[in-house]
């Protein structure tokens with residue numbers, strides 16, 4: 001496995017490999033890798049000849065009071081995990097090379113990013129689309145793989161690719177969960193044993209909503225009220241949002257459309273921000 005830091009070297013190699021007819025795959029990450037990320041490497045390897053994993057803690061998607069400075073960065077462990085899973089290249093650029101002092105160009109998707117995490121983390125998706133566009137231009141992937149756990153993110157990236165005609169296929173990998181249902185996330189590392197026990201309530205609450213839909217209740221307010229009620233039973237949880245949206249556009253649904261709607265939620269569990277979603 002090759003580890004590349006330089007943008008110029010990565011772009012040169014990508015162009016050379018494409019010239020030889022290789023199909024390139026990219027798995028963008030911010031590091032602190034877990035089984036969720038590694039499952040995306042498996043998907044990428046099935047689709048592409050060469051699997052590139054990028055590890056870059058992207059400052060432009062963090063708000064001023066967010067956890068950029070405390071975000072875990074176990075680079076050596078991450079490299080071992082990528083190697084063991086069969087990645088061909090890890091691209092781990094330096095912050096100063098991606099964003100030199102005079103950097104001034106941003107990409108803003110303005111429709112799918114209006115609600116949910118777009119509302120509660122202003123500027124977040126502008127940072128995500130910008131860095132993903134940079135990564136696409138450097139790594140030149142034919143295929144890029146993202147996780148359904150960040151459902152709004154992948155919808156916005158698909159929209160950016162469509163609007164700006166990036167020649168890349170976007171593939172979504174299913175959410176990988178702990179045995180009790182908690183969606184894997186790098187931020188789960190922040191949870192002590194008490195918070196870890198509470199964290200499962202996010203998935204359980206979404207499941208309560210889904211069960212109602214499976215019984216035939218299609219009223220959005222009924223479903224979100226059920227999820228709110230479930231999450232309100234502990235003082236450690238503060239709800240950021242609970243929404244039912246179209247799973248492609250992330251726009252709010254008037255009524256649940258089975259197979260087309262997504263139930264999504266974000267919470268503060270003490271100081272840790274967790275998100276999850278289920279297709280209804």
Ligand SMILES: Nc1ncnc2c1ncn2[C@@H]1O[C@H](COP(=O)(O)OP(=O)(O)OP(=O)(O)O)[C@@H](O)[C@H]1O
Nearest residue numbers: 029030036146147149150174175176184185186187
């Ligand atoms: N549990 C999961 N299952 C599948 N994909 C996942 C999972 N968690 C993260 N991913 C995907 O991995 C990619 C990199 O995500 P990222 O590095 O932000 O990890 P994360 O664990 O989601 O971290 P965070 O705690 O910042 O949300 C994204 O496409 C994301 O959707």
Ligand SMILES: CC(C)(CO)[C@@H](O)C(=O)[O-]
Nearest residue numbers: 028029030058128131150
């Ligand atoms: C897509 C991404 C790697 C961009 O920094 C990030 O938002 C993430 O890890 O999901």
Ligand code: BAL
Nearest residue numbers: 030061062124150153
């Ligand atoms: N998975 C999205 C990365 C972030 O929370 O900033």
